[in-house]
Amino acid sequence: MRVFVCEFVTAGGLRDKPLPEDLLPEGTLMRDAILADVTAIPGLHPVLVQDDRLPPTQLPAEPVAEGDDPWAVWARVCADSHVVWPIAPETDGLLGRMVEMAAARGARVIGCTPEAIAIASSKLKTATRLKAHGLPAIPTFPAAAPSALTGRRLTKPDQGAGAVETRVWEPDAPLPTDAGLVVQPFLDGTPASLTVLCRPDETRMLAANLQHVAVKDGRLSLTGLTVGGVSDVDGRLAALAEAVVAAFPGLSGIIGIDILLTETGPVVVEVNPRVTTAYAGLHASIGVNPAAFLPELIRDGVPPSLPHLPKAQPVEVRVR
Template identity: 35%
Template sequence: MLIKKIFVCEFVTAGGFNHADLPAGLIAEATLMRNALLYDLSSLPYTISTAVDARLEPPEHCHTCVAIDVNEDAWDIWKSQIQLADAVWIIAPETDGLLRKLTELAVQEGKLVLGCGVDAIHITSEKLATYFMLQQTGIRTIPTYTIKNWPKTAGQWLAKPNNGAGCDETVLFDDPDDLLHWMKQNNKTESHVIQPYQQGVPASISCVMQQGRAQVLSCNTQMISIESNQLSYAGSEVNGMRDFWHEFELFAQKIAAICTDLNGYVGIDVIVDTQNDNQITVVEINPRLTTSYAGLAEATGENPAELIMNTLTQPDFIWPELQRNIVSIHV
């Protein structure tokens, strides 16, 4: 398929949410990813278009930017822009099936999706489904419960949305009774899953997948803080975990092999237990761009968008030797 025009469909900054209801950090993360991707694509031989909420500053490094007014239906505009493009690059959270719905829209319009397929998004967007997939294939992951089958033993426990992105609405309690009280008080007994708190270094793997194969872009440390029981994400140190490159690469390859619909950029969140022989546990799989993407050009010495495009469109593409520079990303 000849690709001439790419539509970058970024959900958060393009009017998908009412920004008055959004945490400032989420808007900052979305803007960071979008701007980095547009910059990387701008040096490639494609016509790049995107859309933005008319109340926000329009991005640079694109040929066309459609402003979406507050009274307009963003989905109608996204559909019309998808129809004009050859390929679509979607940046959206998994929350409420948003990433999956946009991907389905692009597929229905017969466009090449520069990202994961619907089946992979459906599984990895849900914590329980991801847990069962990884557990059944022998990949170490965190036990995940609904409130109905939670053993409720002593110790630290996390509650997080079964269908959500990042640290959104994720809480940690030292007493299981306190966690149960929080879930009931905040009406989260149906929407949230429960996991034992895993000690170790929070990290992530940035990689590119295609048809069951994976190439690692970087091995990152995640900056996660806890305040008033609420977890929050403050950024990452791209390649802060580069000493674990080989181990992370093995995990990425295993995940790519068991879920072959994972394509394009994929982020894998892991915990490295440095007190227990550096045991690695998979936390979740992000079938989309993550904020670490913004540091990849400097970290690798390559254009990450070009690497992804070449991987998805050239069956015999040979990856270059990547640099492993350390780059800090703050949000």
């Protein structure tokens, strides 16, 4: 069966623009890890489309060249695939559009519903949803609206992926008020993330990960992760993952939840309705192929229930 792994950046989504230094390393890591896992499953054949400016891969890839419409190429490949695994930034509705495109062409889609993606793609909507369910979330405000925040603050796109365009501002610095930006307090804590498998009747936290974040000239960037690097002996993080998924109907497959580990407990930063960079170390961390659910997904339309998994072991993933 043909499994089309469509990662937006590497698959030519920005063929008419310079390749982005911030998104390309993470996109490549996720794509290559998924391709390796799919290749290891008998009967599954990964399908690849690639920006022709990138180095050749070990797998055959349909190129997206200058002047090509990547969405037209992807649509054609989706129609010839049994399963589509879309990975895209939430920016400008790209992830939701990719999921709808794949579903419209009859393929099984490893992804969340458009409704869940629409809410999780907005930091404002995410914070509002979390608060409505009594879950710990970072206070989030439109940058254009006045707020009573004091101390250091963060600005970031309301719809954006990772730490792209995330900036730290000192207490006395004036904030930008651009439309589409949000502002949050800069909280003390340890950046982390949860890798979670969602199915209709079960939520399973696969790993809790330590994020390595650098600040240079006021800009944040993810430099790497320790997948499985955060202990959850008391089950508090697994319980948080279950509560977050319950608050966002329509989450499905493998997703990520960014959190901040503070002195008073974990605080949710954002919900990523797709696989995240932590997937690159997931197989090695849990000792099980995370894509092993694909045959049952193809047959039944939902990820299967998982057996007991060993405790995740720390695995380093370097991004840049």
